[in-house]
Amino acid sequence: xNTDAFKKELYQTxxxxxxxxxxxxxxxxxxxxxxxxxxxxxxxxxxxxxTFSATPFIFVPLYGLHLFSHLFIMLNISHDANHFAIVDNGxxxxxxxxxxxxxxxxxxxxxxxHNHQHHNNMNVLGEDDGLxxxxxxRFTRHDKHRFVHKFQHLYLFLVYSLFSLDYIFLKxxxxxxxxxLDGLKGKxxxxxxxxxxxxxxxxxxxxxxxLPIYFLGFSVGLVIAAFCFWHLFIGIVGAIIIQVEHPxxxxxxxxxxxxxxxxxxxxxxxxxxHSYNSLFGNWFYGGLNLHVIHHLAPRICHTHxxxxxxxxxxxxxxxxxxxxxxxxxxxxxxxxxxxxxxxGLQKD
Ligand SMILES: [Zn+2]
Numbered sequence: 001x002n003t004d005a006f007k008k009e010l011y012q013t014x015x016x017x018x019x020x021x022x023x024x025x026x027x028x029x030x031x032x033x034x035x036x037x038x039x040x041x042x043x044x045x046x047x048x049x050x051t052f053s054a055t056p057f058i059f060v061p062l063y064g065l066h067l068f069s070h071l072f073i074m075l076n077i078s079h080d081a082n083h084f085a086i087v088d089n090g091x092x093x094x095x096x097x098x099x100x101x102x103x104x105x106x107x108x109x110x111x112x113x114h115n116h117q118h119h120n121n122m123n124v125l126g127e128d129d130g131l132x133x134x135x136x137x138r139f140t141r142h143d144k145h146r147f148v149h150k151f152q153h154l155y156l157f158l159v160y161s162l163f164s165l166d167y168i169f170l171k172x173x174x175x176x177x178x179x180x181l182d183g184l185k186g187k188x189x190x191x192x193x194x195x196x197x198x199x200x201x202x203x204x205x206x207x208x209x210x211l212p213i214y215f216l217g218f219s220v221g222l223v224i225a226a227f228c229f230w231h232l233f234i235g236i237v238g239a240i241i242i243q244v245e246h247p248x249x250x251x252x253x254x255x256x257x258x259x260x261x262x263x264x265x266x267x268x269x270x271x272x273x274h275s276y277n278s279l280f281g282n283w284f285y286g287g288l289n290l291h292v293i294h295h296l297a298p299r300i301c302h303t304h305x306x307x308x309x310x311x312x313x314x315x316x317x318x319x320x321x322x323x324x325x326x327x328x329x330x331x332x333x334x335x336x337x338x339x340x341x342x343x344g345l346q347k348d
Contacts, residue, residue, distance in 0.1 A: 003262050006319040008262070013311050014297055017304075019071045027086045030303040034076050036087075038099075041069040053216050063212065063223075070103035071234050075241065075286030076302075078103065082111050083298045101200040104168040104208070108193045109175045117183050119298060120263075123246050123253045123270040126182045129257055133159055134166075138343045140253040145346055153341035160239035161232040168204070168231075172197065244332035245291040248272050249339040250324050267295040268316060272324040273309065274332040281329060282306055292323065 018025055027035070045066035051118040053059035080086050081096035100107040113129045121127035123140065131139040136159050138149040176197060179185050213223050247253075252269040260266045275281030275289040285292060287302025290309045294302065326332040 002319070003264070006315070006321065007262065007264055009315050009319075010296065010312055013315060014293075014300070014308060016312055017308060023304075024088075025085070025297075025300045025304065026088060027301050031080075031086065031301050038069070038073050038077050040068070041072060045069055049212070050215060052241075053212075053218075056218065056222055058225045059212075059222075060229075063226050064233075067227070067230045067234060071238055072284070073099050074103050074105065074238070075284065075285075075288065078105075078107070079109075079114075079286050079288070080302055081325060082107060083115065085299050085301045098200075101196075101204070104164075104201070104204040106172040106176075106197050106200065108189070108196065109172050111182070112184060112187075113175065115298075117181055121183075121257045122295065123251060124255065124257060127257070128246075129181060130243060132180060132313070134169060137223060139247040139340070141190035141343060142253060142255060143343075145343075149344045152344040153337060156318070156337065156340055157236055160243075161236040163235035165231045165235060168201075169322050172201070190292065199202065201255070216220065240329075240333060241285050241288055241335075244326075244329065244336045245271055245288060246275065247339055248326075248332065248335040249342070250335065264296070265321065267292060268321050268323065271295055272326060272332065274326040274333070275329050276306070276309065278328060283324060285329075289329065 002283055029064070033199055045062065049066050053062055077086070077096065078100040081093070081099055081294065084093055087093045097107045097111075098112055118128050118130060123131065125131055125140050125142045126348045131143070133139075133148070136148065137152050137156065138145060175184060176179065176194065179187070209223055209227055212218060213220055254260065254266065254270070257263075259268065260269065271291050273290050273292055275285065278289070281289050287305045290302075290305035293300070293308045293312060294307045296312070297308075300308070313323050328336060
Protein backbone atom coordinates (compact mmCIF):
# COMPACT_ATOMS: atom_id res chain seq x y z
CA UNK A 1 0.00 0.00 0.00
CA ASN A 2 1.37 3.35 -1.00
CA THR A 3 0.39 5.37 2.04
CA ASP A 4 2.04 8.61 0.96
CA ALA A 5 0.34 8.56 -2.43
CA PHE A 6 -3.04 7.76 -0.85
CA LYS A 7 -2.73 10.56 1.70
CA LYS A 8 -1.49 13.03 -0.87
CA GLU A 9 -4.33 12.30 -3.26
CA LEU A 10 -6.94 12.50 -0.50
CA TYR A 11 -5.82 15.88 0.81
CA GLN A 12 -5.09 17.29 -2.66
CA THR A 13 -8.61 16.37 -3.73
CA UNK A 14 -10.09 17.99 -0.61
CA UNK A 15 -8.12 21.19 -1.21
CA UNK A 16 -8.89 21.19 -4.92
CA UNK A 17 -12.63 21.04 -4.16
CA UNK A 18 -12.39 24.38 -2.36
CA UNK A 19 -10.04 25.90 -4.93
CA UNK A 20 -12.08 24.98 -7.98
CA UNK A 21 -15.32 26.19 -6.37
CA UNK A 22 -13.64 29.31 -5.02
CA UNK A 23 -15.09 28.74 -1.54
CA UNK A 24 -13.78 28.72 2.01
CA UNK A 25 -13.48 25.60 4.18
CA UNK A 26 -15.45 27.42 6.87
CA UNK A 27 -19.15 28.37 6.97
CA UNK A 28 -20.98 28.54 3.63
CA UNK A 29 -24.53 29.86 3.10
CA UNK A 30 -26.06 26.64 4.43
CA UNK A 31 -24.08 26.99 7.66
CA UNK A 32 -24.97 30.66 7.96
CA UNK A 33 -28.63 29.63 7.63
CA UNK A 34 -28.09 27.10 10.41
CA UNK A 35 -26.61 29.78 12.65
CA UNK A 36 -29.72 31.90 12.06
CA UNK A 37 -32.03 28.91 12.67
CA UNK A 38 -30.20 28.10 15.91
CA UNK A 39 -30.50 31.71 17.10
CA UNK A 40 -34.17 31.99 16.15
CA UNK A 41 -35.04 28.57 17.65
CA UNK A 42 -33.22 29.34 20.90
CA UNK A 43 -34.51 32.92 21.41
CA UNK A 44 -37.94 32.39 19.81
CA UNK A 45 -38.74 29.37 22.00
CA UNK A 46 -37.59 31.32 25.06
CA UNK A 47 -39.93 34.21 24.17
CA UNK A 48 -42.82 31.78 23.59
CA UNK A 49 -42.04 30.07 26.90
CA UNK A 50 -42.20 33.27 28.92
CA THR A 51 -45.15 34.75 26.97
CA PHE A 52 -47.58 31.84 26.79
CA SER A 53 -46.83 29.49 29.71
CA ALA A 54 -50.09 30.16 31.54
CA THR A 55 -50.64 26.53 32.58
CA PRO A 56 -48.40 23.48 33.04
CA PHE A 57 -49.95 21.97 29.87
CA ILE A 58 -48.59 24.85 27.80
CA PHE A 59 -45.37 25.23 29.77
CA VAL A 60 -44.14 21.62 29.39
CA PRO A 61 -44.20 21.44 25.54
CA LEU A 62 -42.79 24.97 25.16
CA TYR A 63 -40.04 24.11 27.63
CA GLY A 64 -39.26 21.00 25.55
CA LEU A 65 -39.17 23.09 22.38
CA HIS A 66 -36.55 25.31 24.01
CA LEU A 67 -34.46 22.44 25.42
CA PHE A 68 -34.41 20.73 22.02
CA SER A 69 -32.84 23.89 20.57
CA HIS A 70 -29.84 22.95 22.74
CA LEU A 71 -29.52 19.61 20.95
CA PHE A 72 -29.63 21.35 17.57
CA ILE A 73 -27.03 23.88 18.73
CA MET A 74 -24.67 21.23 20.15
CA LEU A 75 -24.79 19.05 17.05
CA ASN A 76 -24.77 21.77 14.41
CA ILE A 77 -22.90 24.71 15.93
CA SER A 78 -20.88 23.72 19.02
CA HIS A 79 -19.12 20.71 17.49
CA ASP A 80 -17.78 22.72 14.54
CA ALA A 81 -17.16 25.78 16.74
CA ASN A 82 -14.93 23.78 19.08
CA HIS A 83 -12.97 22.54 16.06
CA PHE A 84 -12.64 26.19 14.87
CA ALA A 85 -14.48 25.20 11.68
CA ILE A 86 -17.06 27.99 11.36
CA VAL A 87 -15.52 31.46 11.16
CA ASP A 88 -12.07 32.98 10.97
CA ASN A 89 -12.72 36.09 13.06
CA GLY A 90 -10.72 35.68 16.29
CA UNK A 91 -13.28 36.99 18.80
CA UNK A 92 -16.32 35.41 17.18
CA UNK A 93 -14.69 32.03 16.71
CA UNK A 94 -13.72 31.85 20.39
CA UNK A 95 -17.14 33.09 21.54
CA UNK A 96 -18.99 30.45 19.48
CA UNK A 97 -17.23 27.71 21.44
CA UNK A 98 -19.15 28.78 24.56
CA UNK A 99 -22.41 27.74 22.87
CA UNK A 100 -21.70 24.37 24.47
CA UNK A 101 -21.58 25.91 27.98
CA UNK A 102 -24.91 27.58 27.23
CA UNK A 103 -26.32 24.07 26.77
CA UNK A 104 -24.86 22.82 30.07
CA UNK A 105 -21.70 21.11 28.77
CA UNK A 106 -18.23 22.42 29.69
CA UNK A 107 -16.61 23.40 26.40
CA UNK A 108 -13.04 23.27 27.70
CA UNK A 109 -13.40 19.68 28.95
CA UNK A 110 -15.31 18.75 25.81
CA UNK A 111 -12.29 19.77 23.76
CA UNK A 112 -10.09 17.55 25.95
CA UNK A 113 -12.45 14.60 25.58
CA HIS A 114 -13.37 15.07 21.97
CA ASN A 115 -10.62 16.93 20.09
CA HIS A 116 -7.73 15.30 21.91
CA GLN A 117 -8.94 11.96 23.25
CA HIS A 118 -11.58 10.86 20.77
CA HIS A 119 -10.07 12.28 17.59
CA ASN A 120 -6.70 10.66 18.29
CA ASN A 121 -8.00 7.34 19.61
CA MET A 122 -11.25 6.29 17.99
CA ASN A 123 -12.48 2.96 19.38
CA VAL A 124 -9.43 2.60 21.66
CA LEU A 125 -10.46 1.39 25.11
CA GLY A 126 -9.23 3.63 27.94
CA GLU A 127 -8.70 6.63 25.62
CA ASP A 128 -11.93 7.13 23.66
CA ASP A 129 -14.71 8.51 25.86
CA GLY A 130 -17.28 7.06 23.44
CA LEU A 131 -16.46 3.64 24.90
CA UNK A 132 -17.20 4.66 28.49
CA UNK A 133 -20.63 4.16 30.04
CA UNK A 134 -19.83 3.77 33.73
CA UNK A 135 -19.07 0.07 33.18
CA UNK A 136 -22.69 -0.61 32.22
CA UNK A 137 -21.95 -1.21 28.55
CA ARG A 138 -19.23 -3.26 26.90
CA PHE A 139 -18.31 -1.66 23.56
CA THR A 140 -15.22 -3.70 22.63
CA ARG A 141 -13.99 -7.24 23.12
CA HIS A 142 -10.89 -5.75 24.78
CA ASP A 143 -13.09 -4.69 27.71
CA LYS A 144 -13.73 -7.04 30.63
CA HIS A 145 -17.00 -8.94 30.39
CA ARG A 146 -19.27 -8.63 33.41
CA PHE A 147 -22.42 -10.58 34.18
CA VAL A 148 -24.60 -7.50 33.66
CA HIS A 149 -23.34 -7.11 30.07
CA LYS A 150 -25.34 -10.20 29.11
CA PHE A 151 -28.39 -7.98 29.23
CA GLN A 152 -26.83 -4.82 27.79
CA HIS A 153 -28.82 -4.96 24.54
CA LEU A 154 -31.97 -4.84 26.66
CA TYR A 155 -31.01 -1.78 28.68
CA LEU A 156 -28.78 -0.03 26.13
CA PHE A 157 -31.30 2.68 25.26
CA LEU A 158 -32.23 3.17 28.90
CA VAL A 159 -28.58 4.01 29.62
CA TYR A 160 -28.55 6.37 26.61
CA SER A 161 -31.63 8.19 27.90
CA LEU A 162 -29.52 9.30 30.89
CA PHE A 163 -26.68 10.49 28.65
CA SER A 164 -27.26 14.26 28.80
CA LEU A 165 -28.26 14.39 32.49
CA ASP A 166 -25.15 12.40 33.38
CA TYR A 167 -22.96 14.61 31.20
CA ILE A 168 -24.28 17.90 32.62
CA PHE A 169 -24.32 17.00 36.32
CA LEU A 170 -21.62 14.35 36.75
CA LYS A 171 -19.27 13.65 33.85
CA UNK A 172 -17.80 17.15 33.50
CA UNK A 173 -16.95 17.33 37.21
CA UNK A 174 -15.63 13.78 37.18
CA UNK A 175 -13.33 14.56 34.23
CA UNK A 176 -11.87 17.56 36.08
CA UNK A 177 -11.45 15.90 39.48
CA UNK A 178 -11.44 12.09 38.94
CA UNK A 179 -10.58 11.53 35.25
CA UNK A 180 -11.21 8.03 33.92
CA LEU A 181 -9.35 8.32 30.60
CA ASP A 182 -5.62 7.57 30.57
CA GLY A 183 -4.78 10.74 28.63
CA LEU A 184 -6.50 12.96 31.21
CA LYS A 185 -5.05 11.36 34.35
CA GLY A 186 -2.52 13.70 35.95
CA LYS A 187 -3.18 16.42 33.38
CA UNK A 188 -3.04 19.97 34.76
CA UNK A 189 -5.83 22.32 33.70
CA UNK A 190 -5.62 26.13 33.88
CA UNK A 191 -7.13 27.46 37.13
CA UNK A 192 -9.54 29.68 35.23
CA UNK A 193 -11.16 26.57 33.72
CA UNK A 194 -12.15 25.34 37.20
CA UNK A 195 -13.72 28.73 37.89
CA UNK A 196 -15.57 28.62 34.56
CA UNK A 197 -16.74 25.07 35.25
CA UNK A 198 -18.61 26.06 38.41
CA UNK A 199 -19.70 29.48 37.13
CA UNK A 200 -21.17 28.16 33.88
CA UNK A 201 -22.86 25.18 35.52
CA UNK A 202 -24.50 27.51 38.04
CA UNK A 203 -25.45 29.85 35.21
CA UNK A 204 -27.00 26.93 33.30
CA UNK A 205 -29.05 25.72 36.27
CA UNK A 206 -30.11 29.33 36.94
CA UNK A 207 -31.22 29.91 33.36
CA UNK A 208 -33.00 26.60 32.65
CA UNK A 209 -34.42 25.74 36.08
CA UNK A 210 -34.43 28.69 38.52
CA LEU A 211 -35.68 31.39 36.10
CA PRO A 212 -38.82 29.47 35.01
CA ILE A 213 -39.64 28.77 38.67
CA TYR A 214 -39.14 32.42 39.60
CA PHE A 215 -40.81 34.14 36.64
CA LEU A 216 -43.52 31.65 35.70
CA GLY A 217 -44.46 30.68 39.24
CA PHE A 218 -44.51 26.93 38.69
CA SER A 219 -43.45 24.60 41.48
CA VAL A 220 -39.85 23.43 41.84
CA GLY A 221 -41.04 19.83 41.43
CA LEU A 222 -42.87 20.54 38.16
CA VAL A 223 -39.96 22.38 36.54
CA ILE A 224 -37.40 19.75 37.61
CA ALA A 225 -39.69 16.91 36.47
CA ALA A 226 -40.22 18.61 33.08
CA PHE A 227 -36.46 19.21 32.78
CA CYS A 228 -35.66 15.55 33.47
CA PHE A 229 -38.50 14.33 31.24
CA TRP A 230 -37.22 16.24 28.20
CA HIS A 231 -33.63 15.33 28.91
CA LEU A 232 -34.48 11.62 28.71
CA PHE A 233 -35.44 12.26 25.06
CA ILE A 234 -32.55 14.62 24.37
CA GLY A 235 -30.17 12.08 25.92
CA ILE A 236 -31.39 9.16 23.86
CA VAL A 237 -31.53 11.08 20.57
CA GLY A 238 -28.16 12.76 21.20
CA ALA A 239 -26.41 9.56 22.32
CA ILE A 240 -27.67 7.62 19.30
CA ILE A 241 -26.55 10.31 16.85
CA ILE A 242 -23.12 10.44 18.52
CA GLN A 243 -22.61 6.68 18.93
CA VAL A 244 -23.66 5.05 15.65
CA GLU A 245 -20.51 5.91 13.69
CA HIS A 246 -17.85 4.03 15.70
CA PRO A 247 -18.89 1.09 17.95
CA UNK A 248 -20.46 -1.01 15.17
CA UNK A 249 -20.10 -4.59 14.00
CA UNK A 250 -18.23 -3.60 10.84
CA UNK A 251 -15.69 -1.35 12.57
CA UNK A 252 -12.38 -2.28 14.15
CA UNK A 253 -11.27 -1.77 17.76
CA UNK A 254 -7.51 -1.17 17.86
CA UNK A 255 -5.69 -1.47 21.19
CA UNK A 256 -3.68 1.72 20.64
CA UNK A 257 -3.49 4.75 18.41
CA UNK A 258 -0.33 3.33 16.83
CA UNK A 259 -1.82 0.09 15.61
CA UNK A 260 -1.99 1.25 12.00
CA UNK A 261 0.80 2.43 9.75
CA UNK A 262 -0.90 5.81 9.53
CA UNK A 263 -3.78 7.62 11.27
CA UNK A 264 -5.61 7.70 7.95
CA UNK A 265 -6.13 3.90 8.13
CA UNK A 266 -7.29 4.23 11.72
CA UNK A 267 -10.06 6.56 10.49
CA UNK A 268 -11.30 4.23 7.76
CA UNK A 269 -11.05 1.13 9.99
CA UNK A 270 -12.96 2.54 12.97
CA UNK A 271 -15.56 4.76 11.31
CA UNK A 272 -18.74 4.18 9.30
CA UNK A 273 -20.84 6.90 7.65
CA HIS A 274 -24.62 6.77 7.38
CA SER A 275 -27.62 8.61 5.94
CA TYR A 276 -25.73 10.03 2.95
CA ASN A 277 -29.02 10.56 1.09
CA SER A 278 -31.14 11.62 4.05
CA LEU A 279 -32.42 15.17 3.72
CA PHE A 280 -33.33 15.33 7.42
CA GLY A 281 -30.10 13.61 8.51
CA ASN A 282 -27.89 15.95 6.56
CA TRP A 283 -29.73 18.87 8.09
CA PHE A 284 -30.03 17.74 11.72
CA TYR A 285 -27.07 15.47 12.57
CA GLY A 286 -24.49 18.24 12.23
CA GLY A 287 -22.42 16.22 9.76
CA LEU A 288 -21.82 13.45 12.30
CA ASN A 289 -23.38 11.03 9.82
CA LEU A 290 -20.57 11.79 7.34
CA HIS A 291 -17.94 11.00 9.88
CA VAL A 292 -15.02 9.71 7.82
CA ILE A 293 -14.39 13.10 6.26
CA HIS A 294 -14.84 14.73 9.70
CA HIS A 295 -11.99 12.68 11.13
CA LEU A 296 -9.83 13.27 8.07
CA ALA A 297 -10.35 17.04 8.16
CA PRO A 298 -12.06 18.24 11.37
CA ARG A 299 -11.37 21.91 10.65
CA ILE A 300 -13.72 21.91 7.67
CA CYS A 301 -17.29 23.07 8.30
CA HIS A 302 -19.73 20.13 8.26
CA THR A 303 -21.94 21.64 5.53
CA HIS A 304 -19.20 20.70 3.01
CA UNK A 305 -19.04 17.04 4.09
CA UNK A 306 -21.56 15.61 1.63
CA UNK A 307 -19.75 16.95 -1.43
CA UNK A 308 -16.34 15.94 0.00
CA UNK A 309 -17.51 12.42 0.86
CA UNK A 310 -18.40 11.92 -2.81
CA UNK A 311 -14.84 13.00 -3.69
CA UNK A 312 -12.96 10.78 -1.21
CA UNK A 313 -14.96 7.57 -1.65
CA UNK A 314 -13.50 6.66 -5.08
CA UNK A 315 -9.98 7.47 -3.87
CA UNK A 316 -10.29 5.02 -0.97
CA UNK A 317 -11.61 2.42 -3.41
CA UNK A 318 -8.71 3.07 -5.80
CA UNK A 319 -6.19 2.37 -3.01
CA UNK A 320 -8.07 -0.68 -1.74
CA UNK A 321 -9.14 0.95 1.53
CA UNK A 322 -12.66 0.03 2.63
CA UNK A 323 -15.04 2.96 3.03
CA UNK A 324 -17.89 1.82 5.29
CA UNK A 325 -21.40 3.22 5.36
CA UNK A 326 -24.94 2.39 6.41
CA UNK A 327 -27.80 3.64 4.24
CA UNK A 328 -29.92 5.10 7.02
CA UNK A 329 -29.54 5.89 10.70
CA UNK A 330 -31.84 2.94 11.44
CA UNK A 331 -29.38 0.59 9.73
CA UNK A 332 -26.59 2.17 11.79
CA UNK A 333 -28.62 1.79 15.02
CA UNK A 334 -29.23 -1.86 14.17
CA UNK A 335 -25.49 -2.42 13.62
CA UNK A 336 -24.71 -0.70 16.92
CA UNK A 337 -27.35 -2.74 18.74
CA UNK A 338 -26.16 -6.04 17.25
CA UNK A 339 -22.55 -5.17 18.06
CA UNK A 340 -23.44 -4.63 21.70
CA UNK A 341 -25.65 -7.70 21.81
CA UNK A 342 -22.84 -9.86 20.43
CA UNK A 343 -20.39 -8.45 22.97
CA GLY A 344 -22.87 -8.92 25.79
CA LEU A 345 -23.61 -12.51 24.85
CA GLN A 346 -19.89 -13.03 24.12
CA LYS A 347 -20.48 -13.97 20.50
CA ASP A 348 -17.42 -11.92 19.51
ZN1 LIG B 1 -15.09 16.08 16.05
